[in-house]
Amino acid sequence: MKRRLLLVSNSTVHGGGYLEHCQQQIKDFFGPQVKRILFVPYALHNQDSYTKTARDKLKTLGYEVDSVHEAADPVEAVRQAEGIFIGGGNTFRLLKALYDHNLVTEIKNRVLQDGVPYMGSSAGSNVATVSINTTNDMPIVYPPTFSAIGLVPFNINPHYLDPDPNSKHMGETREQRILQYHEEPDTPSVLGLREGSMLLVEGNQATLLGSTKLYLCKSPLTAEPETLRQH
């Protein structure tokens, strides 16, 4: 399988600039052969402003950015893309827009069949997985399904947070939420990507990159996640 993915937990680490903590990994991932990256800004409301942020940053790394929201035909833009980057924001809004624009199957085909490199950040990492059932976001819009692009056989929880033993807040911890998910039938394993980390998927191998460790909540029922190396 040609699949190549870079799934980033979050675009900005505390105190750093946009995509600053993962800029070397981005350059290594897209490499010198990719010249133009198709950006998908659907997760935020102001898509022009979001595109400018991504365009300015990726320009400093040597890449031109086309935004799918500026394309006359978004499906055709995906068909022509050399590389794809789906930015973070609200996962429900993002997934709904991907379905509204008929891009889910198109992106899947491009990545799995044609080997187009796919980078996602936060919500953009969620939609690359089996489903968005393990997003942290508020369900501000109703997508036609929670099933996502399905580029990998597991789910991700980005911005993963360890329980805070000193907290007096009574909302469920992140781990409790993921365990509640696994009470439901036929749920895949969940990889908690702490802020600062990212998952590089090449073919059938996944490698954890970045400054933090992974939290892995294996499915009680179904497929194991793929081979995983933590550097």
Add this chain to the structure above:
Amino acid sequence: MKRRLLLVSNSTVHGGGYLEHCQQQIKDFFGPQVKRILFVPYALHNQDSYTKTARDKLKTLGYEVDSVHEAADPVEAVRQAEGIFIGGGNTFRLLKALYDHNLVTEIKNRVLQDGVPYMGSSAGSNVATVSINTTNDMPIVYPPTFSAIGLVPFNINPHYLDPDPNSKHMGETREQRILQYHEEPDTPSVLGLREGSMLLVEGNQATLLGSTKLYLCKSPLTAEPETLRQH
């Protein structure tokens, strides 16, 4: 309108017992005329255990508990109920189960037409409102819609949290999430109920009870929330 609601932010305050912080308000709300309360445990996976917890606690306040999950006919159980209490847990799981059992319209009719008192806690407060678009929960199952019972013309965010200026976590604050919701068209106002607080709705008047203040995010477009007194 006969409507009477007690919408509690959370069932347990840090360091306290189940429903302990609101037990006086529960007694005042259901009063001596209600003898039996219909409990809805759908938000948690172990409904037997959850029912026992609610039953034991409400017994100490003078109320017998019937659980809807023990009823041969849940719709008939709602039709016969003197009072309804929907407990917290996962809001998506709860709303899906309410639809699966055809209880949404039935509960709405009982509360708005017959004046049956309705108490909700956390997820049980979310489903009493316009929609579950402002829940904090993880979307572990896919309900047929995010529209909820609609007993009030606004939404609630339970367990409301103020932004923590010292946090290094880069996930959106609660306020940012609610503001993202209001970027979408035709969204109602959102009442953030901090832990320890609850909203008493009687007819067209809402009163804040408990130990914490309300966070109110008015809709940019649509109806104002009702008259609100903060005690």
